[in-house]
Amino acid sequence: MRSLHAILLVLLAFGAARAAEVPDPDDLRIAHERFTLDNGLEVVVHSDHSVPIVAVNVWYKVGSRDEQAGRTGFAHLFEHFFFNGSENHPHGFREAMDDLGANNRNGTTNTDRTNFFEDVPVSALERTLYLEADRMGFLAGHISQEMLTREQGVVQNEKRQRENQPYGQVFNRLVEQMYPAGHPYSWSTIGRMEDLKAATLDDVRDWYRAWYGPNNAVLALAGDITVERARALVEKYFGAIPPGAPVTRLDAQVPRLSSPILDRMQDRVPQSRLYMAWHMPPLGSAAVHDMELFAGVLSGSDSAPLDRRLVFETQLATQVGAFVWDKQLSSTLIVTATLAKGADPAALEREVQAVLAASLEKLPAKAELDRARTRLLAGFARGSERLGGFGGRSDVLAEGLALQGDSEAYLSRLRDLAGRSAEQIRQSAFSVLDQPHYQLWVEPFPELKAGAEQIDRSVLPALDAPPEVRFPEIQRFALDNGLRVMLMERQGVPLVQMALTVNGGYASDPAEAPGTAQLALDLLPKGSKDSDAFAIADRRDALGATLGVGSSLNLSFVSMTALKANLDPSLDLLAEVVREPAFPEDMVGLQRKQQLAAIAQQAANPFGAAQRRVPVLVYGAGHPYGRPAGGLGEAAAVEGLDREALQSWHAAHFVPGNATLVVAGAISESELRPLLQRHFGDWRGARPEGSPLPPLQVAPAGELLLVDKPGAAQSVIVAAQPSASGEIDPLALETVMRNFGGMATSRLNRNLRLDKHWSYGSSGYISDARGAPGAFVVIAPVQTDKTGPAMQEVHAEIRGLAGERPLEGEELESILRSQVSRLPGRFETLSSLVSAAIDLLQNDREPDYYYDYASNLRGLDGAALNAAAAAAVDPEGLRWIVIGDAARIEAELKALPFIKAVRRE
Template structure:
């Protein structure tokens, strides 16, 4: 990936995220149903065939004379267009000595062209979102979603780097992006279990197989990449005849064809990307490997190669693996996690690519359980499922859930998973943009016998087994991920560069000028209807009919701030237990019922709120709401299940404390807010001591105290009217009586420790990177208004790819894969935070640079005109992009309600931004974003980092394993 999508770690550090409910668990009462057995309270669900009929992405297709193929899908729900470009080149095309090349070149493609010094600045200033790229085995893609008036600009940018790139590729750019990619590799390697992917590729495939080496490649090959190498890579692979362009959104085929011809038509064809032989491999005999790593829990893998994406077995295998370990009520979950309690988590999946797939089962062994016993039982269950196959009910539930997810994906026109990408991948891999629909139709008609036969063909072959066990890490990720283990395999010969194309590319073409932006329609935010249930619960509804689904949030004014440090983890544990059985439904019945309905029900606790979330098909809304209400109001808190979920929670805490990001996040709250403020906790997971002491009685008390109608509000977005919605809500929630006791109140005004700049160094040996986490409490709360200038100042300094910190630390220095800043969305005292992983030998230099960049804004370096235009006009133009999905609208309504904003806040936001000038942004930066009193948590290898901290002039405190 090109951008700093930090394996879900940095967002966890920067935001107080809800903890989703853990996998459901069977109760003592009522009786547990067996797989496929129908519970007594079965809800009627819409037929699967009807759901499949609702998944449709109509398109038109045309091809230019130079071979570039374009797919166009018209969707007028918002004035935006998803621009998606797929190149038929990925890591499987890399010969020996060139691993990581496709991904490295993806990064270079963002470094500017002969006519555009920087692609991001004009695109983001034009309102583009999801401006990004990614590389995998079979392809490289580039995506942006732009306002309709910026389509020409986006196509100009994409055509300029396709046809006018080489004159701008320099040794300096290569060196900088090489550093960024190597830090991306270090970041992944630094995670617990971060070396498993390398081991699985090595174990399943022979040396020289195109899918064996990792897409990130080896450090040695990245170091060896020359300017000549990357130029030839571009010439051999990036011609228009190897490209699929997908335009989805507010555009039609006639308009698209004229624009694509204008911007891409004069780019000459390139060499055809050669076909590669990359068949699935059957091991001659089972293979086992054990690795030690700094992990708290033993993780077991079982892996096989599978067939190509277009194989007739592809869909049956996907569904079969989903039944085995993907469903909340999967075979492996029910047996290993719920019933026998040999594991704390388990999963099974089919990762499918153009020419082969990877079939994988994964199990985290429960601490204290004999590993051999757990592995033996895992293997028995896999063998049993392969022999028996799924039953009809399991198959129906799995297919319904997958189709429901696909319907949800139809909301996005662009990005990595939107409608444009769905069409493009079908054309690229199968020469059929409708591949998705044919696969769903096959899924809807599958029989258990077909799934069983596919599973037997592929999972009865010899298996590759991998175990990652706790201990000292003995292997080095820097040496892994390459072409071979011993380097003795003969080098594959890359295709010779086309001399004609090389000459044409080396000569700068006539200067091209970026097109002017067209008009951007004003944002249309859906109207909000409000009502109140008979017991006082407030309801807000935004009707949207783009897809036949409804999203509902039932929020309670609680969150893990309701715990305080003394009870840290109680609130989120209580919320997790809601999914673990009610007085009339077992956990398995809850899981199976939502699967039959195509619904998604989850629970969790953020800092300020405890929430039950439901996403339901409109046709199944009534029974889905009944399930939601039962889970919310009638939890069983069975003693045996509390004990089991406690075991899972303790394992989660151990996993967090094994992660560098987790260590930093858990340390920061108590440091900033102190032990006595509600925000001074380690986070939603809580502490080991508190979780170990939790009992059914404690959880029941927390439920009775905090989940009550007078602390609740309901927000709904989707395909339903208020006339249809309110009676259904009234039926399941309106008669919920308000307790006689006074409602509890969190005191968010408590004293906070005085801020002082210091470094807290947490030793994590053998870390190739250090995690830096800066924090400072601000003198503002979520109730304060008029802080839009502060939000924009934060964008200038650290929130976004073009921010100063990211431009300096990543793009210029190459010391990190990404850095980001955030102002927490808390109702009480808000905090300013900055987080980044940096290569270990640059820890001290990175701290100096970050502090200097923050101090310079605005004293030495006030906001400039380019930055001002980007964060004001760019944000205004990009507003329609932010509300494509029901979930995005739901989040905006909730935020407006929490912060006391009017319902039309987002329609007024353009005028607010237009009134903000550079002086206002500079004032906000000087008032709130200065580094003088920030605490800096460093998680890394002390023996490497300590010498770098000595000359910083900042007090340093050294701690072990996250202790404060």
């Protein structure tokens, strides 16, 4: 049985002359075997021994569609119960996963299924299967009223947090209006608040008995495991679990609207947005795959008809999209368009309709259809590089078996994507778009218009010693022009990931023009000396490549993933974008509008609003590091940027002497060097001289900035200060901060979510900043009526971090064990290798930092961690931001003992 890696190697046969050909779906087959236990549990196993981890993925065939009106939200609520421990291990699943070093883990619920997944080192596989089996078969006796009350509070805060975001209530409205009352899709997955509050202990116990038996589940294992070992472990831990009662399956229910539904709603959004939605057949049908292609032709690329007409030509929209929401009973085609500032909504609506009508009048051209095919197939290939998580191999196999009864359902989809004809696609589009549709305008509120044998389950399986992890050798060389290269060769999947990285992130913006770097970067793929934006997008899609830009505080990137067979022409495109951007006047004006719209969106989002203000709080408005986080800049400055300013920034920073090309994937140095010489060898330019950083201009300690958001369902609490992070052992600091605020069971989350259920989730971190202190930041969204008490808890946790509550005992042992055990999955993907190399560049570190990473982690102890924490944080030096409903919270904030002054905005 060959692994996916081995099978995918046939793609190497594609030469440069065949660069534009659509990949063969059968080359993307995921080799696997299946078996079924006597109790009905279906198991699928995929073997890949390239890294010592196994992806464990359990799918239960139950979702919100299986609920009843008046009892909604049960599937999602019960997902939360699965993380609270079980009868034989009543200590919490999150804690267990952190302890054994799991990565890429979560639980999710949608309309049709509930799934739980984690990537674990092979040393922890047996314990993981024990835990998954125990919560499958032995959860009922552990469910308590206390647990129900806690999780009701957590889910209600999750609902508030989702709906507190711009456009966060759209899909609740869409399903309620599109589906008739009582249809299984007529309520949101998270449920209605009154139903969540009304759930009783008997309700949830009945729900568990009805849906979570092994006969209603699929277990997928992918990674460093054989079928023989999988069978033995699954039989051992799952085999004796009795099946549940027979489950009644719902048949497809595709509604048809009798007439169009025209709807409007107001939300706290910066721009109006149009949503148009049509009912479609269920997932897995050829018609749905046709509509994926139709949507891919319609939008998703600068040259696609919807993007080109609405965003570039008429400039009526700042963002458009078309996608298929495929579901088991019926699917949905959704088209969106975000209205540009000052544009006419009626004109936008007419243009969307005109583009849709034109797309039905004629067959899509072969070239544009092939680009859509290649984009979708290459996206699948990139997703299946992973063993677990969304789009990973275990996820793909489990989804097909759970929802369609076929672990190779994905292959049928890929074959349709590659082979359906233009006429078939057009006919499917006619049948969908000919129906009445639902249309929703979301408009701003006026104030925001800007084994079978029995085992002893009381004994937790032992953990083996964590597998040894070796970071791949970083091969470093330079071209004659000074361009440095960092190569991490990893054969297997025929993909190559690259990031052309230059010194100069958004901190390099001119003092009077924050936002320059972001605008210049966004324009790199919008036109070159020889190609306009649409030709660049067409070449990228035909090659099956991705092309992106971005920046951090100190670095800017142009990133690309390429199929190995298409690497030469992909590098040609990368070099053209990096070296020869044209900054055409029409695109400068258009992208400027896009960035202004993004600034408004960021400011309207409570989290975005907080992140815009944190740098000023920590570094001061006049410091290069004091610009709004993310690099979007200030609206007034962006409005004044012209083509010459952008060209000047690019010319100063995008030179080979200032750049490093980071490469990871199926390429050797001997193959890569001549390609780079061909495409970058005649590039010229030396590294510019930098300027020293000015002193910090820190806001007074104890000051609180209160940003008023009337009617907000939550308050977003922020605590921040400069940290002495640059003088502290980075591994000790990473470890202690992960325990404090960087994982689901961190101290912050345990306090505000798990213990008090005031928040859906909180985080604490220290950012990187070259040549200056990093920023210590805590962000905690909480329900409005707990704002003051939650700030007191945050302050107490920060005092604990700084020394009042040292890391010791089981907490210390667990975080040290977790840090070492999670290493096998830490560098699983090419993107993780590229990110690690960029981290070396950001912090001026040598490769030894990652070569010795595992051994240095194993050498940490409590003294090192507590010393790092105490040095990094000063509880008396905090600055605060709260974004929420000032009328409800201002008085209690002023009364807090550690707040010295309140400034309102």
